[in-house]
Amino acid sequence: MNFSKKLGIIILIITGFSFFYSCNVIKDVSSALTNISRLQFKLENITNFKLAGIDISNKNSISDISAMDALKLTNAFATRSFPADFILNIGAINPNDGSKGTRSTDATITSLDYRLLIDDVPTISGDISSPITIPGSGSSITIPLRMSLDLYSFFANKGYDNIVNLAMAIGGVNGSASRLKLDVKPTVKTTLGPISYPSRITVIDKEWR
Numbered sequence: 453m454n455f456s457k458k459l460g461i462i463i464l465i466i467t468g469f470s471f472f473y474s475c476n477v478i479k480d481v482s483s484a485l486t487n488i489s490r491l492q493f494k495l496e497n498i499t500n501f502k503l504a505g506i507d508i509s510n511k512n513s514i515s516d517i518s519a520m521d522a523l524k525l526t527n528a529f530a531t532r533s534f535p536a537d538f539i540l541n542i543g544a545i546n547p548n549d550g551s552k553g554t555r556s557t558d559a560t561i562t563s564l565d566y567r568l569l570i571d572d573v574p575t576i577s578g579d580i581s582s583p584i585t586i587p588g589s590g591s592s593i594t595i596p597l598r599m600s601l602d603l604y605s606f607f608a609n610k611g612y613d614n615i616v617n618l619a620m621a622i623g624g625v626n627g628s629a630s631r632l633k634l635d636v637k638p639t640v641k642t643t644l645g646p647i648s649y650p651s652r653i654t655v656i657d658k659e660w661r
Contacts, residue, residue, distance in 0.1 A: 492545045496629065529604065537598070564595070
């Protein structure tokens with residue numbers, strides 16, 4: 453066999469291998485994107501809400517606050533600083549459980565870039581401190597996110613009573629996440645490296661998204 457024929461065979465082999473490899477890569481990318489797109493999130497609840505260091509998670513309204521705690525709150529507001537600390541619990545589901553033609557695949561979130569909105573007002577942003585794995589079981593897990601922000605910085609125009617009532621509506625004994633939204637952009641670990649969602653997701657308490 454002359455040199456040109458040998459070269460032609462080598463080129464065909466390389467071309468065929470490259471095509472096969474490219475098809476596998478495309479297939480892997482497509483599969484990874486499909487699995488990632490099936491992840492769903494929802495706001496669950498708020499726990500451990502503290503306003504200016506005072507626990508309000510067991511209170512219904514301003515009238516439940518003791519005189520001493522009320523004095524602490526008014527003093528804090530007077531200094532133009534009304535710090536709030538709480539845990540926002542996020543539900544996450546990975547439906548890649550091996551049913552409906554899917555392969556059972558755990559999903560590890562390496563980043564959850566988020567922006568917190570309260571009454572549609574953008575407030576703080578942040579990210580998870582370490583990767584979180586969502587098992588491919590179809591069952592939900594809870595991702596606790598610790599939030600710290602100064603309510604005065606974003607809602608000073610509402611006045612003292614309205615800010616306290618807002619805090620109660622969110623973190624009081626009858627509070628809920630209904631007045632919150634979390635704008636997120638997850639990044640998930642894959643065999644091809646970390647892949648981020650192409651667009652952001654607005655996570656709310658009323659439905660899985």
